[in-house]
Amino acid sequence: MVNSLIALLHIQIIAIALLATVFIASAAFATFQISYAQQIPGSFEELVTYEKDSSFIREYPLDVEQPGLRGVTTDSEGNVWAIYSTNKTTTIIRLEPQSGKLTEYHVGGDTQADDAVINLAAGQLTFDRLRNVVWFTDARTNSIGKLDLANNKVDLLQIPNGMAGPMGLALSQDNASLWFTEITGDKIGRVDIESLKITEYLVGQDSGPTLLTFDDKGILWVTLSFSNSILRVDTQALTSGQSSAMTELRLLGEDTFSPFGIAVVDDKVYISDHGSSRIVVADTGFANHQSYWTTPAVAFPASLPSQVVADKYGNIYFPQHGGNRISMIDNATGVMTEYEIPTGPLATAVFIAASDDGKVWFTEWAANKIAYLDTTAKAPFTIGVEKTTVTLDTDTPQSIGVSLNSSVGGTDSVSILQVEIGLTGMTESGLKGVTYEAQPPRVNLQQTGSAESQIQISTLENAIPGDYVAMVRAFAPEQDGLVVSKLYPVELVLDVPEPIASQDSNQPQNADTTLQNALRIGAPLAAAGLIAVAIYRWKRARKS
Structure with missing residues (x-):
């Protein structure tokens, strides 16, 4: 072993x-x-053995040798800010996209934390438009940082908890306070911006508060990575001392996850399951949830979705840490699009930020690059399905009609001569207990402009009854061998008897289960x- x-x-x-x-x-x-x-x-x-060309993603390399790029944000002038942190130094980097000019702001202060805490609590940034300030978390100095853009001065606010591991960062809707997580301190913190006073609130032992966000109602949402749960915080009630201000939420049933990134749009909570290959979409009360599965990773056992952000239209974006892709979930259609990162096989993109000009920025930790996805560049095809729920029994196969269309205004760097069609997702290890066949398995949209395909699905002997989500996938090659994918979620209801093998609790764990754990x-x-x-x-x- x-x-x-x-x-x-x-x-x-x-x-x-x-x-x-x-x-x-x-x-x-x-x-x-x-x-x-x-x-x-x-x-x-x-981790980085190739660099390719993409029509969707542009990269800006840094002249550094040691990996250290962490969080990223943008300001009101379109500049991009990233934090570069090692175990000895912290640097805030400004990128001016049009010229490619990089400016460094070195952060002083003595190293206060162990190396492991610094590596785990990757720094985050947020731009304060009201004050023209970039705030950031710095685990190395165990502090909240403030970079005043009027005079380029950096100040550090020491966190009272000496083992905090400050990580996530969010500005309140009224711009009066700054909230942060302590991933190794098991607390969330509040900075009163006027007085610069820090107040900490204990979350729970070994809970691992990681990233956080405010919804449009002013509720704070926090991922608790170590306790596999989400924290809903009424900040007004919390600051007034009410005991019911914090509510811990978990997935119903036996489903569990490793929450990392989080965004809330239209009363839907989008959470990355950083231990698998999915985004969990739940209602704000966690009474129901659905899984959006990504395409299986090539270089790693799971795609590891990471930070989750929403743009001004409510579209959701997240990097695949292990899948080496940037993903978008369309708020209007629910269709997920995946774009391969041109540097790989593991550029290690974890953190992401959406700007108002149609660019979604991210950092590549292993590749030492700042990059963006141009959301104005469209894939030249669309996908639709005939039905979004399919019930399967042991006797009768079912089919899903898939419609594909070439789209006007899509980039011509993606070939739609052979758009391939298939089925993926359903579980962490992919399709389980079912098999499928697409007819035809690939279509030529350049010739016809539109095409239909039927995906016929049948159950296997090892099928386990339950409700699942599979993703109908269509993908086409971009230039230089990169791939663009469209994925449509479909609920699979397996109305089958419990398999005999699964009823034996003494069965040994298989390799897939061990890897998932x-x-x-x-x-x-x-x-x-x-x-x-x-x-x-x-x-x-x-x-x-």
Whole structure:
């Protein structure tokens, strides 16, 4: 078992952070972690082996050697701000997109945190339009940073909790306060901007508050990565001392997740499950939820959706940390589009920000690049389905009609000579208990302008009854071998008897289940991409 894991560790440096956490309780394996961690700097080149051209994504490389790009935001003039943080220094970077000019603002202050905390609590930024200020979290100095753009002065506000690990950051709707998470401090914090006073609120032991956002009603939503839940916060009630101000929400039934990014649009909560390959979409009361599955990752076992943001139209965007793609969920149609990042196979895009000019910015941690998705560049085809719910039994196959159309104004860099059609999603490991056949499996939209296909679905003997979501997928090649995908969610209801094998509770865990559990446990750690995080949690457990 250990030998097979060692082989995996040498394939991907990020896999270290995920799989190693399964063995956190083992001091012997922790010793192996430490020895292997010393080899990390020489392994980054395994994550970035190619650079291609894309009509949808443009990248700006930084002249640095060590990975360190974290959060990203934009200001009112269209400039892009990112935080570059190592275990010794913190730098705020301004990118002027039109000229490509980069300006650095060095953050002083002594290092206050352990390396593992710095790596885990990746910095975030937000732009304060009212004051022309860039606020940021800095785990290295255990502080909230303020960069005043009027005089380029940087000030640091020390967080009272010395082991906070400040990470997520959000400005309140009234612009009077700044809220942040403490991923290793198990608290959320509030900065009164007028007095610069910091107030902290305990969330729960080992809860891991990660990212946060305000909805249009002024409610604060926080992902709790370590406790697999979401925190709903009435900030007015919280500041007035009401005990009912915070409500912890979980997925119903046996479903569990590793929440990381979060956005709220039209009373829908979009949460990235950073331990798998899906976005969870729930109502604000968490009475119902649905899964949007991404295309399976090529270079990694799961696509690991990360930070989630909404643009001014309510469209949802998120990077796939393991899938090396940027995804968009159309607020009007529910169709998800995926764009491959031209640097790969793992540029390691975790953080993202939507600007008002149609650009969605993100940082590439392993590739040392700031990049954007141009949302005005459209894929040259659309997808629709005949029905969005299909019920299957053991006897009768069912079919889904798929309609594809070429779209006016789409980029001509994507070939629609052969648009391929298929079915994906349903579970973390892909389709389970069903098989499908698309007829035809590919269509030529350039010749016909529109086409129809039928996806026939049948159950297999190992089908397990229940409600699932599969994604009807159509994809076409872009220039340089990149792929653009359109995915349409369809509910699959399996009305089948319980398989005999699954009724035996003594059945051993299969490899898929073991991998899923490893991803679940290690998901929050993968955002940093370093093994030191696992070491930190092991040390913390020993001290407890």
